[in-house]
Amino acid sequence: MVNGDAVFYSRLLTELTLSFHIIYATIGVGVPLMIMIAQWVGIRKNDEHYILLARRWARGFVITVAVGVVTGTAIGLQLSLLWPNFMELAGNAIALPLFMETFAFFFEAIFLGIYLYTWDRFEDQRKHFLLLIPVAIGASFSAVFITMVNAFMSSPRGFDLVSGELVNINPVLAMFTPAMPTKVSHVVVTAYMTAAFVLAAIAAFRMLRGSDHIYHKKALFLTMKLGLIFAIATAIIGDFSGKYLAVYQPEKLAAAEWHFETEGDASLVLFGLLEGEEVRYGLELPYALSILAHGNPRSEVIGLNDFPADELPPLYIHYLFDLMVTIGMALTLLSLIYVAAKWRGWKFIESRWFRWLIVLGGPLSLVAIEMGWWFTEVGRQPWVLRGIMRTEEAATTSGQVDLMLILFAGLYLILGIGSIVVLTRMFRRNPVEQELADREAERGGGRA
Amino acid sequence: MTLEIVGISVLWMFLFGYVIIASVDFGAGFFNAYSAFTNKEHVLTNIIQRYLSPVWEITNVFLVFFFVGAIGFFPKTAFYYGTALLVPASIAIVLLAIRGSYYAFATYGARISHKGYIYMYGLAGLLIPAAWSTVLTISEGGFIYLENGAPVLDYWALFSSPLTWSIVVLALSAVLYISAVFLTWYARKAGDDRASDLLRKYSLIWSVPTIVTATGIIVELRAHNEEHFANLIGLWWVFALSALLFFGTVFLLWKRRNYGMAFILLVGQFFLAFSGYGVSHYPYLLYPYLTLYDGFTNEAMAIALIIAFLAGFALLLPSLYLVLRLFLFDKDYVQGKSDYHV
Ligand code: HDD
Ligand code: HEM
Numbered sequence: 065m066v067n068g069d070a071v072f073y074s075r076l077l078t079e080l081t082l083s084f085h086i087i088y089a090t091i092g093v094g095v096p097l098m099i100m101i102a103q104w105v106g107i108r109k110n111d112e113h114y115i116l117l118a119r120r121w122a123r124g125f126v127i128t129v130a131v132g133v134v135t136g137t138a139i140g141l142q143l144s145l146l147w148p149n150f151m152e153l154a155g156n157a158i159a160l161p162l163f164m165e166t167f168a169f170f171f172e173a174i175f176l177g178i179y180l181y182t183w184d185r186f187e188d189q190r191k192h193f194l195l196l197i198p199v200a201i202g203a204s205f206s207a208v209f210i211t212m213v214n215a216f217m218s219s220p221r222g223f224d225l226v227s228g229e230l231v232n233i234n235p236v237l238a239m240f241t242p243a244m245p246t247k248v249s250h251v252v253v254t255a256y257m258t259a260a261f262v263l264a265a266i267a268a269f270r271m272l273r274g275s276d277h278i279y280h281k282k283a284l285f286l287t288m289k290l291g292l293i294f295a296i297a298t299a300i301i302g303d304f305s306g307k308y309l310a311v312y313q314p315e316k317l318a319a320a321e322w323h324f325e326t327e328g329d330a331s332l333v334l335f336g337l338l339e340g341e342e343v344r345y346g347l348e349l350p351y352a353l354s355i356l357a358h359g360n361p362r363s364e365v366i367g368l369n370d371f372p373a374d375e376l377p378p379l380y381i382h383y384l385f386d387l388m389v390t391i392g393m394a395l396t397l398l399s400l401i402y403v404a405a406k407w408r409g410w411k412f413i414e415s416r417w418f419r420w421l422i423v424l425g426g427p428l429s430l431v432a433i434e435m436g437w438w439f440t441e442v443g444r445q446p447w448v449l450r451g452i453m454r455t456e457e458a459a460t461t462s463g464q465v466d467l468m469l470i471l472f473a474g475l476y477l478i479l480g481i482g483s484i485v486v487l488t489r490m491f492r493r494n495p496v497e498q499e500l501a502d503r504e505a506e507r508g509g510g511r512a
Numbered sequence: 513m514t515l516e517i518v519g520i521s522v523l524w525m526f527l528f529g530y531v532i533i534a535s536v537d538f539g540a541g542f543f544n545a546y547s548a549f550t551n552k553e554h555v556l557t558n559i560i561q562r563y564l565s566p567v568w569e570i571t572n573v574f575l576v577f578f579f580v581g582a583i584g585f586f587p588k589t590a591f592y593y594g595t596a597l598l599v600p601a602s603i604a605i606v607l608l609a610i611r612g613s614y615y616a617f618a619t620y621g622a623r624i625s626h627k628g629y630i631y632m633y634g635l636a637g638l639l640i641p642a643a644w645s646t647v648l649t650i651s652e653g654g655f656i657y658l659e660n661g662a663p664v665l666d667y668w669a670l671f672s673s674p675l676t677w678s679i680v681v682l683a684l685s686a687v688l689y690i691s692a693v694f695l696t697w698y699a700r701k702a703g704d705d706r707a708s709d710l711l712r713k714y715s716l717i718w719s720v721p722t723i724v725t726a727t728g729i730i731v732e733l734r735a736h737n738e739e740h741f742a743n744l745i746g747l748w749w750v751f752a753l754s755a756l757l758f759f760g761t762v763f764l765l766w767k768r769r770n771y772g773m774a775f776i777l778l779v780g781q782f783f784l785a786f787s788g789y790g791v792s793h794y795p796y797l798l799y800p801y802l803t804l805y806d807g808f809t810n811e812a813m814a815i816a817l818i819i820a821f822l823a824g825f826a827l828l829l830p831s832l833y834l835v836l837r838l839f840l841f842d843k844d845y846v847q848g849k850s851d852y853h854v
C-alpha cells in the first residue's frame with residue numbers, strides 16, 4: 065500500500081514549505097522583541113532615533129509577517145494533506161499545543177493590527193508601547209507551541225501504545241516531553257539571535273552604502289549587543305540539546321558525529337570526509353564529544369554500530385550540524401569583538417571589511433536556522449514519530465503530489481522575490497535622513 | 513450535551529465567523545476590481561484600506577482555527593478529507609496567498625497598484641469561496657469512495673453534479689451579498705454617500721441569486737441525499753425564520769433605512785440557515801463514512817481542548833472588542849480624519 069512516489073514528493077514539498085516558512089517565522093518571532101526593545105530605549109532615553117528605529121523595523125515587519133501568515137497557513141493545511149495518517153494518529157495525542165498555537169496567532173494578529181494603525185495616536189507613548197507586548201508574547205508563544213509539537217515527534221510521550229492504537233492519552237504529558245525544554249528554548253533564543261543579526265546586517269549595509277548618520281550607529285550597537293547576548297544563550301542551550309540527544313536520541317547524535325563505536329574519551333570531529341568508517345581531513349577536538357554528550361571528558365558515547373541499520377538517519381547530517389555550530393561560534397566571536405572594541409575604543413570595527421563581516425552575519429544566521437531544522441528533521445529519519453510511525457507509513461496516497469510541488473515552488477518563488485523587492489523599494493523611497501527631516505519639520509510646524 | 517456536540521459546535525461557530533468576516537473581505541476585493549475595471553476607482557479603494565487591511569490577518573486566523581480544531585476534535589477528518597482534498601485545498605492555499613500578498617505588497621508595502629494585481633486579488637476572492645464550498649458538496653457523500661482502504665475523490669462525479677454548481681453559485685452570491693450589505697453600512701458611517709449608494713445597489717442585485725440558489729439547493733438535495741433532505745425539512749421553521757430575516761434586510765435596504773440593523777438581520781439570517789444546515793447534517797461529518805462519534809478524539813484530549821478553548825476565548829473576546837472599537841466604531845478613523853499607520 066505504500067506509494068513510493070507520493071512519499072518522495074510529500075517529503076520534498078514538506079521540506080520546501082517548511083524551509084521557506086521558517087525564514088519568515090523566525091523573523092516573525094524575533095523582530096517584535098527587537099522593536100519592543102528599541103521603542104523602550106527610545107522612550108526611556110527620550111531619543112527620537114530609537115523610536116524611529118522601532119517604527120521602521122515595524123514597517124518592514126509587516127511584510128514579513130504577511131508572508132509568514134500565508135506560508136504558515138500553507139504548512140498547517142499541508143500537514144493534513146500530505147501526512148493524513150500521521151495527523152490522524154498524532155491528532156489524538158498532540159492536538160492541544162497545535163490548538164493553543166492558533167490562540168497565540170490570534171492574540172498576535174489582533175494586537176499587531178492595532179499597533180500598526182495607532183502610531184502617534186496616543187498622547188502617552190507608553191500606551192502605544194504596551195500594545196507591542198502582546199504581539200511579542202503571541203509570536204514567541206506560537207514558536208513555543210509549534211515546537212512542542214515537533215518535540216513530541218522526536219520523543220513521543222503521554223500515551224500507551226496498544227496494537228497500533230494510542231490509549232490512556234494524557235495531553236499535558238504529551239506537551240512536556242523530554243525533548244521539549246531544550247528544543248523550545250533553543251528555537252526561541254535562536255530566533256531572537258537571528259533577528260538581531262539580520263537587523264545588524266541591515267544597519268551595517270546602510271553604512272557601507274555611505275550613510276553615516278548617527279541613527280545607523282545606534283542601531284548597529286544596539287543589535288550587536290543583543291546579538292551577543294542571544295548568541296551566548298544559543299550556544300549554552302545548544303550544549304544542553306546535545307546532552308538531550310545523547311540520552312534520548314543517541315542514534316541522531318552518533319550520526320551527526322560519525323561516531324561508530326561505543327566508547328569513552330570520544331573526540332568530536334568537525335567537517336572532514338567519510339571513507340568507510342574513517343574520517344579524513346576533519347578537525348579533531350579530543351574529548352569534546354564526551355563533553356558535549358555528558359559533560360564529562362571520559363564518559364561513554366553510544367556509537368552507530370549499536371543500532372539496527374534500517375533505523376539510522378542519513379550520515380550527511382554531520383555537515384548540517386557542523387555548519388550550524390560553526391556559524392554559532394563565529395557569530396558569537398564577531399559580536400564579542402565588536403562589543404569589546406566599542407568599549408575599548410578600537411577603530412578597526414569601523415573599517416569596510418569588518419562591516420562586510422557584519423553584513424554577512426545576517427544571512428549566515430538564517431543559514432544556521434535552516435541547517436538546525438534540517439538536522440533535527442532529517443536526523444529523526446526514518447521515523448516521523450520516533451519509534452512509532454515511519455515516515456513512509458504517514459504519507460498520503462494521492463497521485464498528484466508532484467503537481468502540487470510545482471505549484472507551490474512557483475508560489476514561494478513569487479512570494480520570495482516579491483517580499484525582497486517590496487522591502488527594498490519601501491526603504492529606498494523613504495531614507496532615514498529624509499524621514500527624520502520630515503518629522504522635524506512637522507513638529508516645528510506644529511509648534512509655530 | 514455530549515463532548516462531541518460541544519466540539520462540533522465550537523468548530524461550527526468559528527466556521528460561521530470565518531464565513532461572515534471573510535465574505536466581507538472577499539466581496540470587497542471583487543467590487544474593488546470591478547470598479548477598477550469600469551474606472552470608478554477611489555470609491556471603494558479607500559474603504560478597503562481603512563477597514564480590511566488591519567483585519568485580514570484576524571480573518572485568516574478564523575480559518576486556521578477551524579482546520580486545526582477539526583484535526584484536534586476529529587482526527588479522522590485528517591485521514592478522509594486530507595487525502596481526498598489535496599488538489600482543491602492546495603489551490604485554495606495559493607489563492608489565499610495571492611490575497612495575503614496583495615495586502616502586504618500593495619496596500620501597506622510599496623503600493624504596487626498594477627491593475628492586473630487588483631484583478632487577481634478580486635478574482636481570488638471569488639475563487640476561494642468556490643473552492644471551499646466544494647468541501648460542503650463533498651461532505652454530502654457520493655464523491656469520495658474508498659480504493660484499497662484509501663479515500664479517493666471522484667472529480668468527474670463532482671464536477672458533473674448540478675449540486676456542486678448550485679453550491680458554488682450560492683457561495684459566490686452569498687459572498688457578494690454579505691459584503692455589499694456590510695459595506696453599504698460602513699460607507700454610510702464613513703459619510704461616503706456615493707459609495708454607500710453604489711453598494712446598496714449591489715446588495716439589492718445580489719440578494720436575488722442568493723435566495724434563489726439557497727432554495728434550489730434544498731430541492732436538489734432531495735435527489736442527492738434523501739436522509740439529509742428529510743432532516744432539513746424537519747427543521748423547516750428555522751429556514752422560514754431565516755427567510756423572514758432576509759426579507760427584513762432587503763426591506764431596510766430598499767427603504768434606505770437603518771443599514772446597521774440591515775446588517776444585523778443579515779447575520780441572523782445566515783446564522784439560522786447555517787445552523788439549520790449544520791444540525792440537519794448530524795451525525796455525519798462525511799456521508800456515509802464518518803460520523804461525529806466514530807471520528808471523535810479521546811475524552812482526555814476533548815476536555816483539554818475545551819478548557820483551552822474557554823481560556824483562549826476569555827482572552828480574545830476583550831481584544832476583539834478593542835479592535836472593533838478602534839477600526840469600526842471610531843468615527844474619526846472610519847471617516848479617514850485620522851491616519852496613524854506605521
Ligand atoms: C541561529 C541559529 C542556530 C545556531 C547558531 C545554533 N543552532 Fe542549534 N538549532 C537551531 C538553530 C541554531 C534550530 C533551528 O533552532 C534547531 C533546529 C530544531 C531545533 O530544535 O532547534 C537547532 C537544533 C539543535 C540541536 C538538535 C536538537 C534536536 O534534534 O532535538 C542541537 C544538538 C543543537 N542545535 C546544538 C547547537 C549547538 C551546540 C550550537 C552551538 C553554538 C548551536 N546549536 C547553534
Ligand atoms: C509544521 C510546522 C508549522 C506549522 C503547522 C505552522 C503553522 C503556521 C500557521 C498556520 C501560521 C499562520 C497563522 C495566522 O494565520 O496568523 C503560521 C505563522 C507563523 N509561524 Fe508557523 N508553523 C510551523 C512552523 C513554525 C515554526 C517552527 C515557527 C517558529 C520557530 C513558527 C512560527 C510562526 C510565526 C511566528 C508565525 C506568525 C507569522 C509571523 O509573525 O511572521 N512556525 N505558522
Ligand code: HEM
Pocket residue numbers: 075078079082083085086143147150210211213214434437438441442444445447448455458
Ligand atoms: C520550521 C522548521 C522546520 C523545517 C525547516 C523542517 C524541515 C523538515 C525536513 C527537511 C523534513 C524532511 C526530512 C526527510 O524527509 O529526510 C521534514 C519532515 C517533516 N517535518 Fe519538519 N521541519 C520543521 C519543523 C517542523 C515542525 C514544527 C513539525 C510539526 C509540527 C514538522 C513536521 C514534519 C513532518 C510531519 C515531516 C514529514 C515526515 C518526515 O519526513 O519525518 N516539522 N521537516
